Amino acid sequence: MKPIFFNQNNERQLYGVHHPPRRSKGSTAQAVVICPPLGQEYIRSHWACKLVAKQLARGGAHVLRFDWSGHGNSSGYVGEVASLQNWIDDLAAAIDWVREESKADSVMLLGLRFGATLAALAAEQRQDVYSLVGWEPVVDGAEHLQSLRTMHARMVDLWASKTSTRNDDQFEEILGFELSRSLLNEIEQTKLELGDVYLPQLIVDLESRDQAYSHIEPSLQRTIRTDDEAAWDQLQTLETAWLRPQTTRVIVKNVAEMFQRLERFNQTGTEQTQQMAETL
Amino acid sequence: MMQESVCQFGPDNGLTGILTQPNESDRVADAPVALILNAGIVHNIGPFRLHVDIARQLAEAGFSSLRIDLSGLGDSETRTGKSVDDRAVLDATDAIDFLAEHLSCGSVVVVGLCSGAFNAHQAALADPRVVGASFFDGIVFRTTGFYLRHYLRYAKPRFWRNAIKRRVIGEPLASEAAGETLGESEFFEVEKTQAEVSQEIGGLVDRGLKMLFVYTEGYDDVASAGQFEEMFGIKPSDQVQVEYFKEAEHTFRLSHNRAAACSCLADWYSEQFTGAALARDPA
Numbered sequence: 001m002k003p004i005f006f007n008q009n010n011e012r013q014l015y016g017v018h019h020p021p022r023r024s025k026g027s028t029a030q031a032v033v034i035c036p037p038l039g040q041e042y043i044r045s046h047w048a049c050k051l052v053a054k055q056l057a058r059g060g061a062h063v064l065r066f067d068w069s070g071h072g073n074s075s076g077y078v079g080e081v082a083s084l085q086n087w088i089d090d091l092a093a094a095i096d097w098v099r100e101e102s103k104a105d106s107v108m109l110l111g112l113r114f115g116a117t118l119a120a121l122a123a124e125q126r127q128d129v130y131s132l133v134g135w136e137p138v139v140d141g142a143e144h145l146q147s148l149r150t151m152h153a154r155m156v157d158l159w160a161s162k163t164s165t166r167n168d169d170q171f172e173e174i175l176g177f178e179l180s181r182s183l184l185n186e187i188e189q190t191k192l193e194l195g196d197v198y199l200p201q202l203i204v205d206l207e208s209r210d211q212a213y214s215h216i217e218p219s220l221q222r223t224i225r226t227d228d229e230a231a232w233d234q235l236q237t238l239e240t241a242w243l244r245p246q247t248t249r250v251i252v253k254n255v256a257e258m259f260q261r262l263e264r265f266n267q268t269g270t271e272q273t274q275q276m277a278e279t280l
Numbered sequence: 281m282m283q284e285s286v287c288q289f290g291p292d293n294g295l296t297g298i299l300t301q302p303n304e305s306d307r308v309a310d311a312p313v314a315l316i317l318n319a320g321i322v323h324n325i326g327p328f329r330l331h332v333d334i335a336r337q338l339a340e341a342g343f344s345s346l347r348i349d350l351s352g353l354g355d356s357e358t359r360t361g362k363s364v365d366d367r368a369v370l371d372a373t374d375a376i377d378f379l380a381e382h383l384s385c386g387s388v389v390v391v392g393l394c395s396g397a398f399n400a401h402q403a404a405l406a407d408p409r410v411v412g413a414s415f416f417d418g419i420v421f422r423t424t425g426f427y428l429r430h431y432l433r434y435a436k437p438r439f440w441r442n443a444i445k446r447r448v449i450g451e452p453l454a455s456e457a458a459g460e461t462l463g464e465s466e467f468f469e470v471e472k473t474q475a476e477v478s479q480e481i482g483g484l485v486d487r488g489l490k491m492l493f494v495y496t497e498g499y500d501d502v503a504s505a506g507q508f509e510e511m512f513g514i515k516p517s518d519q520v521q522v523e524y525f526k527e528a529e530h531t532f533r534l535s536h537n538r539a540a541a542c543s544c545l546a547d548w549y550s551e552q553f554t555g556a557a558l559a560r561d562p563a
Contacts, residue, residue: 003286003296003355013284015298017355046323046354072325073284073298073332154449156534158442160497161527165534176328176533239531241321 001054006066007093014090015073016066017050018101019057028266030061030259031104033094035115039078039148040175041232042071044242045112051245052110055252061259062102066094068118079171079178084121084186091122099128106130108255113232114138117192123199131200131258133251134192136232139211141190147233148174154235175238194221200261202254204247206230224250282339287346289378294357295371297348297378298324300335308342311553312387312411313379315372316347317400319393319416319531320467323354326393327531330538334391337542341550344383345391348375350399368399369406376409387411389490389553391545392418394530395468401477404484412490412552414545417530420464420501421474423510429503462530463500478512485519490552493522494541498529521548 007014021030036042036049053063068087070078081087095107106128111119116137123129138144152174156165165173170181194201195215203213207225215221226247231237287297301307316331318324324347325332335345350371351359359367372390379385389412392400397418404410433439464470470477484491495502505524509515516522523544528537 001355001357003288005284005286015286040328043322043325043327043329047321050355072323072329075284158445159527159529160442161438163527163534165536173535176535176538178535238533239327 004097006097007090010093011075012069012086012090013075014066014069014093016064016094016097017053018098019053019063019065021060021062022058023060028259028263029102029104030262031098031102031107032056032061032063032255033091033098033107033109033119034063034065035091035109035111035119036065036068036071037113037115038068038071039177040238041113041242042068044238044240046072047241048243048248049112051243052248052251055248056110056255059252059256059259061108061255062098062104064094064098064101066090077178079180082180082182084118084183084190087118088122088125091118092126095122095126095128108133108258110135110251110255112136114144114187117141117190120192120194120197121190123197129199130262131202132194132197133202133204133255134194135204135247135251136206136209137192137194137203138190139192139194141187145174145184145188151175151233151235151238155238200258202251202258204251222254224254226250282336284335287378287382290351290356290371290374291359292357294359295348295351295374296324296355297346297375298335299344299346299383300339301344302339302342306340306342307344308550308554310555311343312389313383313385314338314343314345314414314549315375315379315388315390315403316345317368317372317390317392317396317403318348318350318353319396321353324349328533328538330393330532330541333538333542334545337546338549341546343546343549343553344385346375346379348372369402372399372403373407376407380409389413389549392416394418398468398470401480404489405480408487410489412492412549413484414492414494414548416494416541417464417496417499417502418493419470419472419477420495420499420507421477421511422501423507425510426501426503426507429507462498474511478514481512481514485514489519491520492545492548493520494525494544495523496525496528496530496532496537498531 002018004016005013034049034053049065053065056063067074069090070076070081108131109119110133112135116134171178201221203223207227208230213223228244281303283301285299287299289295319327331347335347338345349356350368376388387409390400390403390410391414393416397415400413404413505522508522532538532541
């Protein structure tokens with residue numbers, strides 16, 4: 001586990017932790033970038049992201065988990081983030097860093113909650129994303145914001161004394177963090193269409209969540225339903241660590257299989273290239 | 281512009297911290313570095329990123345800080361072969377050694393919230409290089425005055441309004457955002473008597489430590505700033521400042537509460553650890 005700052009040449013210094021592979025597996029370098037959730041969900045799931053990173057590294061992958069701008073130890077404040085593109089650019093820098101470190105040709109993006117949404121948006125702008133893992137992804141930005149706003153309103157309403165938080169034409173405070181109006185508008189308009197992302201993808205979502213997934217090429221998409229408890233919209237667990245060891249195990253196993261397929265694909269490609277070279 | 285960098289220290293450099301340093305032109309000469317310890321199991325950024333806010337505000341005021349992950353927490357590796365009880369003090373000592381070696385820093389101010397405040401107390405007792413401490417919702421004891429003030433809340437209509445609303449909407453009481461608050465025993469074990477802690481704080485006063493004690497209304501065992509003297513028999517003074525944040529929740533969930541806490545700490549730090557203050561009353 002090696003903590004680092006990267007992207008220092010740009011305005012936004014980003015913090016990340018590199019988990020180097022504990023053993024090398026196959027001839028294809030494996031690289032994963034973990035995209036955490038936003039806001040308080042990021043803090044709650046820090047431990048879970050660390051655990052999945054460690055296990056993937058144990059399986060032979062270079063894993064980078066990092067903090068979005070305005071989050072964790074990365075520079076700035078979340079209120080300074082004016083557009084989702086800022087975070088997509090962060091992820092691009094993270095992909096570049098892990099590719100440089102691992103010498104991998106492509107990376108897997110593993111996103112949790114809105115991290116999955118941002119991963120899918122970033123994948124559309126890159127040619128070097130090999131696959132996506134969406135863990136309880138936020139599919140509908142407006143619905144997501146509504147859920148957070150409901151929790152926030154309830155928390156403020158039940159405060160020991162009458163109180164209020166900032167909510168004007170520039171900023172709105174939601175569950176501890178002030179967000180810019182322009183960013184909120186973008187989140188509100190976000191609809192995650194995983195079916196349009198033409199990449200191998202693993203979706204891990206709750207059985208209890210009424211969210212259907214499909215893909216124009218069904219073999220590209222695998223959906224796993226878990227019986228984990230829905231926990232993101234309950235005020236009483238706002239500061240409780242979010243841990244899902246059983247689901248983590250399932251994800252790690254499936255990610256290993258996805259990398260095996262990549263390895264086989266690359267081997268086939270290499271053999272075909274050799275055959276072509278011999279023929280020529 | 282302030283600088284933030286990663287530090288690794290301790291056994292096999294397995295411990296992680298983020299060093300925040302002020303712009304060179306803003307730097308207060310010879311000031312101690314703030315050593316910020318984890319609150320509970322939240323990683324070094326602190327609950328609702330409080331520790332990052334503290335570090336950056338201190339840097340704006342000219343002071344450096346190191347916010348660390350204790351062994352086994354956040355991005356620090358586990359320390360093996362030592363008891364959990366020793367762990368925080370050993371980690372803090374390693375951090376202070378690192379600061380001494382790499383920053384030529386001879387003194388630190390320990391800062392912590394909740395269990396972090398308890399660990400800061402232990403580190404202050406253990407290491408003579410600690411010259412100041414800021415305890416947020418740390419070790420407390422219920423006094424007669426506490427019970428009198430605590431039960432006054434039943435006279436407030438809002439207490440009953442919130443209790444009824446919580447029941448109606450089905451939010452459990454024990455961990456609610458405000459109103460039904462959590463106390464010390466739900467976060468950490470003190471295992472010391474009131475007399476022992478009073479004696480220890482008295483010893484820190486005699487050693488010359490500058491101390492800031494902050495309590496919030498969201499911490500169930502404290503009901504006013506006046507409780508400090510009732511608990512420890514020490515009058516607030518220039519050396520021992522006590523603040524009570526009415527309406528603030530234990531982890532400073534709301535931005536304006538968090539900003540007020542950071543300003544309080546930065547103002548106290550500037551007052552106590554600028555050149556003039558250090559020269560006037562060397563620790």
